[in-house]
Amino acid sequence: MPARLVIAGCALLATFAGAASGAPFAKAFQNCRSIEDDGTRLACFEALPAPNAEPELRFSGAGSGQTPFFQVRTRSRLVFSSDDAIFVAYLLDRHGAVVQNLHQAGAGDGEFVIDRPGRYRLQVNASGGWRVELQEL
Numbered sequence: 001m002p003a004r005l006v007i008a009g010c011a012l013l014a015t016f017a018g019a020a021s022g023a024p025f026a027k028a029f030q031n032c033r034s035i036e037d038d039g040t041r042l043a044c045f046e047a048l049p050a051p052n053a054e055p056e057l058r059f060s061g062a063g064s065g066q067t068p069f070f071q072v073r074t075r076s077r078l079v080f081s082s083d084d085a086i087f088v089a090y091l092l093d094r095h096g097a098v099v100q101n102l103h104q105a106g107a108g109d110g111e112f113v114i115d116r117p118g119r120y121r122l123q124v125n126a127s128g129g130w131r132v133e134l135q136e137l
Contacts, residue, residue: 027109057134059122067122069094070134072114077135079111080104084128094119113137 032044056076059067080089080102087104091112099120104110107128114120114134124130 056136058132060129060131061124062126062129064125066124067132069119069121071119072117072134073136074117075137076114077111077137078102078114079109079133079135081109081131082126082128083107083130084126086125086127087130088125089130089132090123092121092123 028048029045032041032048035041035044057070078091080087082104085106087102089102090098091100091102091114093099099114100112102110102112122132124132
C-alpha cells in the first residue's frame with residue numbers, strides 16, 4: 001500500500017505536537033532524571049530539546065513510500081515514531097545515496113541527529129502508521 005504522506009500545515013501542527021514530540025521527550029527526560037552524578041544529569045537535561053519546540057518539518061504515513069525532499073540548514077534531530085512491528089527508513093542525500101539506516105523494532109520512538117546541512121528525503125518501509133519530525137538543534 002503506498003504511503004499517504006502529509007507535509008506539515010497549520011492544522012497538522014496542532015494535531016501532531018503532543019503525539020510525536022511528547023513521547024520521545026518524556027522518555028529522554030526520565031532517563032536524565034535517573035542519572036545520579038549532578039554534572040552528568042545536568043548535561044543530559046541541557047541536551048534535551050524543549051518539549052514545546054515546534055518541529056521544522058513533519059511527515060506521517062502508513063505503509064511504505066518516500067517523503068518529498070527537505071532542506072536541513074543546521075544540525076537537526078530527526079525524531080521518528082512507529083505504530084507497528086516494522087519501521088525501517090533510509091535517510092537519503094540529494095543523490096539518493098543512503099546517509100543513515102533508521103529502524104525501530106516494534107512500536108515506539110527513535111531519533112537520529114543530522115550533522116550536515118543538505119537536501120534529504122526519507123524512504124520508509126513500514127507495516128503500519130509512522131510519524132517523522134525534524135527539529136533544529
